[in-house]
Amino acid sequence: MIETRESNAAALETIRLMKQKRERNKFITNIFIYALLTAIALVFIYPFLWTVSTSFETTGGVFEFPPNLIPKSPSFRNYVDVFALVPVARQILNSALICFIGVTGSVLIATLGAYPLAKMNFPGRDLIFYIILATLVLPNEAGMIVNYVTSANLGLLRTDVGKYVAVIAPALGNVAGLFLMRQAYLSVPLELLEAARMDGASELTIWRKVMLPLTLPTLSAFAILQFVAFWNTFLWPSIVLQGDRNLLPLSAGMLDLSSQFSTNTRATSAGAVIMILPILIVFLFFQRYFMRGLEGAVKG
């Protein structure tokens, strides 16, 4: 009896030691993991830190060996400079306008188009769905060229309004958004719709009063993804607007700034900070929506 109790105690002691060892191992693993995570984070974040630091630095060389991230005499002078070099305020407004029309338009088109694909029965539905699906993988390398030729032939490139139509329109029909919304609509219970239809609600009313409120999280996710896309796109706007500084959105203006004033790295980095800031704010605030949108886009 005593013997067993002793061996029991010994066994318990071993278990306790093992547990302790495991805890210690886990602790060491966690330290290792955090170190690794931090090191990788530094690789991703360093270029941003460098840009912010450069935008506030006003003396010394832009680059130093070894690199120094703390500005010696920080000031907002580079920001004042960049506003003097290019019409930044104007370009921010241009970007805001493009984003507003672009996001509203593409959300409207996707939320409308996804509704019959998810919740209505009509001939040709599956065919249309698969044709739209195919556009995701169809190679369209000459797309920008044809869009340019089309815009020119339609006379869009002659007026400022026309140019903006040409900048925004090609990006309005967003297939990923359509699938995202369709996926969200599919999860709305059919009974709700049937009840509304029984009450004599038109499909448009059902869409507006039932579907949109119930799928608001997905809708927001898509709207945020589109905002980032419209804010960041630079190539097509700079082709259509042909370097007219007063018409360029900030993204294209940024490219123009870094090529035209390539010697003025500090003013350019101030411009870069202005360019990133809204995206960063939106991203940090709506991060949850972001991930949901991305994951949904793959599953859809």
Added chain:
Amino acid sequence: MLHSRESQTGIVEGFVMIANTEARVGSRTRFWRNILTAYGFLLPTISFKLLFTFWPIAFGIYLAFTQSNIIETKIVGTQNFRELFGTAEFAARGPSPYFYEGMLNSLKYLMCVPVIQFLSIGLAMLVNRQIPAIGLFRTAYYVPVVTSLAVVGFMWKGMYDQHGPLNYILTVVGLMDAKNPSGLLNNSSYALYAVMLMTVWKGLGYYMVLYLAGLQSIDRTLEEAAVIDGANRWQVFWSITLPGLRPTLLVCSLLSTISAIKVFEEIYVLTGGSSGTYTVMYFVYAKAFQDFRFGFAAAAGLVVAFVSLIFGLINFRLTRGNQT
């Protein structure tokens, strides 16, 4: 009893028949109205897709057989392709300058694809754990994805500067002469790889999120069961995690294969096509928007489309595995 049940079914059938005929009376107008409503909802989507996806493909193919500077367009048959590949009357001139060089560089860019998959799967596995502040790290890895290439290009020009931070690291480890450092982007043997590094850096977070979603959809009990059965980590990864990620791998590698062959914007913002970084889509862009030879550019674009289709298919066959 049997009789009554039969009569019951009869009654039900009767009701169904009545309901059906009643529905049929008003159903024709309802049928057409339903179709009209459905297509009304779809009208914006269909028209935008027609105008900006299908029309560009169709007109692009037509354009490839013409000479066009927008003001006038003239059908010239396969002349653009003959000029591109340097056959028939263009045999003496050889293939169009920089076309093959560009194509070769675009194919070299495919090296990014396995690197991105490998690193982003690793990254996804690293951040797929419930520990404090893990969200912060995920965010940090994702920030480059939401940053415009216009900004990213500027930042990386700084990173690669003659006296920039990357060269500092290279001098510290002794790979670069500290007294006379040279920018990697001006060096034609490294510049393309330098641009690739930026592409990997910018894209990793995106693929990480996709793989993370893939990892989280794998049944945890499978992995646990394997561990109990004595499988080591490597075996668990090979026989459970990786097969579970196959659908994600298929999508991700296809996406990155297509964008590798079409790579242009990264080159445009970082080197402007200098130092041996000229890619085939740069060629297409330059022919269209610098030389204003839209027909010739469309022909080159068509060739690129064909090549990316082939590599897309190859990629699909490679990642599909043994599933049918």
